[in-house]
Amino acid sequence: MTKPENQNQSLDGELLAQFVSLVGEPYALFQEEDKRKFLVEWRDKYVGSSPLVLLPGSVEEVSAIVKLAAETKTALVPQGGNTGLVGGQIPDHQNRQIVVSLNRMNKVRSISPLSNSMVVDAGVTLLEAQQEALSNDRLFPLSLASEGSCQIGGNISSNAGGIQVLKYGMMRDLVLGLEVVLPSGEIWHGLTDLRKDNTGYDLKHLFMGAEGTLGIITAATLKLFPKPLERQVGFVGCTSLEQLSEFFNFVSGETGSFLSAFEMICRTGVEFVLKHGSQSQEPLDAVFPWYGLIELESTKEGLLGGFLEDVLGRALERGFIEDGVISSSEAQRKNLWALREEMSEMQKPEGGSIKHDVSVPVAAIPQFIKQGNELVERMIPGARPVPFGHFGDGNIHYNISQPVDMDKQAFLEQWEPLSNAVYDLVLEFGGSISAEHGIGVMKRDLLAEKKSSVEMNLMRTIKQSLDPDNIMNPGKVF
Numbered sequence: 181m182t183k184p185e186n187q188n189q190s191l192d193g194e195l196l197a198q199f200v201s202l203v204g205e206p207y208a209l210f211q212e213e214d215k216r217k218f219l220v221e222w223r224d225k226y227v228g229s230s231p232l233v234l235l236p237g238s239v240e241e242v243s244a245i246v247k248l249a250a251e252t253k254t255a256l257v258p259q260g261g262n263t264g265l266v267g268g269q270i271p272d273h274q275n276r277q278i279v280v281s282l283n284r285m286n287k288v289r290s291i292s293p294l295s296n297s298m299v300v301d302a303g304v305t306l307l308e309a310q311q312e313a314l315s316n317d318r319l320f321p322l323s324l325a326s327e328g329s330c331q332i333g334g335n336i337s338s339n340a341g342g343i344q345v346l347k348y349g350m351m352r353d354l355v356l357g358l359e360v361v362l363p364s365g366e367i368w369h370g371l372t373d374l375r376k377d378n379t380g381y382d383l384k385h386l387f388m389g390a391e392g393t394l395g396i397i398t399a400a401t402l403k404l405f406p407k408p409l410e411r412q413v414g415f416v417g418c419t420s421l422e423q424l425s426e427f428f429n430f431v432s433g434e435t436g437s438f439l440s441a442f443e444m445i446c447r448t449g450v451e452f453v454l455k456h457g458s459q460s461q462e463p464l465d466a467v468f469p470w471y472g473l474i475e476l477e478s479t480k481e482g483l484l485g486g487f488l489e490d491v492l493g494r495a496l497e498r499g500f501i502e503d504g505v506i507s508s509s510e511a512q513r514k515n516l517w518a519l520r521e522e523m524s525e526m527q528k529p530e531g532g533s534i535k536h537d538v539s540v541p542v543a544a545i546p547q548f549i550k551q552g553n554e555l556v557e558r559m560i561p562g563a564r565p566v567p568f569g570h571f572g573d574g575n576i577h578y579n580i581s582q583p584v585d586m587d588k589q590a591f592l593e594q595w596e597p598l599s600n601a602v603y604d605l606v607l608e609f610g611g612s613i614s615a616e617h618g619i620g621v622m623k624r625d626l627l628a629e630k631k632s633s634v635e636m637n638l639m640r641t642i643k644q645s646l647d648p649d650n651i652m653n654p655g656k657v658f
Contacts, residue, residue, distance in 0.1 A: 191231050191276055195252060199232060199278060202244045207284065209233040218259060218279050221270055226621065228271035230257070233279040239359060239367055239398040245280060246396065246651075247365030255654050256280050258392035260334025261305065263326040265537070266620030268338065268391040268656050277654070282333050285398060288312050296404040297356055297373035302333025302397050309402065318404040321348040321440075325521050333397045339389035341616030343475075343520075346572035347440040348405070350616070351388065357401035358384045363394070363647040371401050386642065391618050392653040394646050408477035412484040413513045414492055416504035417468030421546035424470050427500040428542070428571060431474060434491045438484065441475040442572035443520050444545070448581075449566045452526040453519050460518050464503045472501070472571070473520050523568050524577065530564075532582040532591040536602050539574045540611035548609050549576070552602060556580055559598055560591070575615040578602060603630065619657045627657065 200208040209215050210232060218233045220226075236242045249256050255277040259269045271277035282303035289299040293316045300309055306327040313320040324330060324342045334340075336358070340351045348354065357372040370384060387394055418424040421444075428442055447469045453460050463471070476484050485506075492504045507513035527533045540548045553565045562583030569577040580598070582591035603613045607630060619627050628636060643650075643658060 191254065191278075195254070196232055198248060199234060199245065199254075202248065203234050203236050203241055207235040207237065209235070215279075218262060218281055219270065221265075221267060222263060223265075226267035226270040228257075228277075229273050229275040230271045230277055230279045231275055233281060235281050235284045237284045239285075239361065242280065242282075242285075242361045242396055242398055243365050243367050245278075246361050246363065249278070249651050250363060250365055250649065253649050253651060254278060255651050256396075257653050258282070258333075258337070258396045260302065260331035260337070261326070261329045263330040264334065264338060264620060265535075265617045266614075266622040268618055268620030268653070269334065270621070272655055280396060282331060282396075282398070289399065291316055291318075291404075292373065293318055293404070295373050296406075298402045298404055299371055299373075299399060300332055300402060301399050302331060302336075304332050306330050306332065306335060313404050314407060316404075317407045319407050320354070320402055320404055322351060322354060325524070332400055332402070336388050336397055336400055337390060337392050338618040339616070341570065341573075341575060343441045343443065343570065345570060345575070345616075346442055347437070352385065354403045355384060355388060355400055356403055358387055358397055359399035360387050360395040360397050363649075363652050367398075368395075371399060373401050386646075389618070391620060391656050393643060393657050394652060396652075406479045408479055409481045410478045410484050411513060412476045412488045413507040413516050414472075414474045414476075414488055414504055415463050415507075415516045415519075416472045416474075416492065416495070416501040417464050417466065418470045418472065418501055419468060421470055421549060423500065423502075424472050424571070425543070425546055427472055427495055430495055430498070430500050431491060432572075434494075435474075435476055435487075438476040438478055438487070439474065439572075440477045441473070441570075443473040443569065444571035444576070445471040445473060445520055445523070445568050446566060447471070448564055449523040449526075449568050450519055452530060452566070452581075453522050456526045456529045457518065457522050459515060460522070461515070463516065463519060464505060466503055468502060471519075473516060475517075520568065523566070524579065527566060527579060527581050530581045531584075531586075532588040533566075534580045534592070534595050534598055536576075536578040536599060536606075537615050537617040538576055538578055538603070538606045538611055538613060539615035540576065540606060540609040542571070542574045544609045544611070545571060545574065545576065548605065548611070549578070552578060552605055555601055555605060556598070559601060560586075560594055562586065563591070574611070600626075621656060624655070624657060 285301040285303040
């Protein structure tokens with residue numbers, strides 16, 4: 181891939197001044213203290229350098245920035261809420277890439293409850309999109325732990341997943357149309373809300389999941405759904421993952437379209453949350469090695485309480501679960517979810533954590549985790565696997581906490597060899613090395629190793645065609 185000429189020389193003051201003039205001085209950041217929050221990933225794992233952070237306020241300003249970048253072959257790094265986990269939103273260390281933050285582009289442009297659609301700027305946070313939909317008796321179903329700060333543009337660029345993929349699909353499935361500034365600076369006005377448009381290539385899919393390497397998403401038309409009026413959560417205990425798998429098969433058939441989430445939780449993770457979390461309590465009377473958290477939702481009130489109780493009762497009778505509890509209030513529903521949602525954060529007090537966002541076929545989950553745990557024990561005796569995640573769609577967050585008596589840095593130095601072994605195992609099961617977090621910098625080299633040459637060549641051909649000078653988020657994905 182061709183490097184931008186200016187990646188090999190400093191960006192001079194005159195050129196930077198031209199970029200500043202496109203947005204105005206109040207929206208151009210030079211000082212290190214002002215730029216820091218745009219250059220450091222929230223876990224401090226990725227830290228970059230940039231001479232300038234631009235905050236455009238309109239698609240026209242984004243277009244002007246990209247046109248100047250194309251003319252001068254200046255590298256740009258598009259950024260949303262800076263909540264990504266693979267470094268895709270952070271510039272490199274050469275201080276030659278300009279960050280383009282979409283923070284100021286944060287308007288809900290329109291909403292149509294009748295069409296079940298909403299047009300939003302890319303800088304609208306996921307939480308704001310959810311709230312706008314709810315205020316119009318509609319649901320935007322994407323749900324992530326970072327929803328208060330992650331932005332729609334970033335969600336689309338990384339093809340975010342979350343807890344309700346089982347029912348509603350990935351972010352890719354929730355987008356009807358896009359507005360995108362191409363690497364030439366041209367604007368593609370594709371904000372349609374059509375459900376059927378069979379006129380050639382579906383161009384929006386090029387930019388979803390592309391992590392800003394093919395253009396800058398500035399707005400999107402999102403799919404909405406009827407607002408659920410009732411939700412019920414069930415929390416169950418199982419003696420093995422095979423039993424949990426049988427329960428998933430049973431409950432999927434019994435609950436049908438009511439089932440919106442099915443999460444897998446390991447005992448080690450629950451213990452971390454109980455130990456370090458603020459409000460969580462032991463969920464069941466007895467302790468089990470594996471738990472399942474399911475959520476049902478309905479657009480009619482009064483349907484789910486007795487229904488879920490009946491389903492869990494029959495599951496208990498047939499030996500698919502050992503015990504279970506049903507939320508009796510909204511507060512209890514949130515507390516049960518906290519056992520799942522706080523799990524990743526509550527690993528921090530336990531020391532170093534090596535994390536993997538992977539997917540395998542649902543039927544293969546028990547054997548994958550069994551072999552994965554055996555692999556970890558062979559490579560780092562005493563390390564504590566904390567697998568959890570979206571069982572219903574095969575997305576496992578296969579995290580590993582350091583041994584209790586091991587030095588944190590010594591453990592983290594094993595990240596690469598351990599991860600390579602885990603990814604090899606994932607591929608043996610026909611899985612993917614990235615389920616919902618993307619590629620970014622973290623998995624860039626690994627992607628080239630694990631993808632076929634045909635797939636990589638197709639991707640490079642698309643990149644070269646749209647962005648021949650490689651100015652859009654260079655160094656990411658490829």
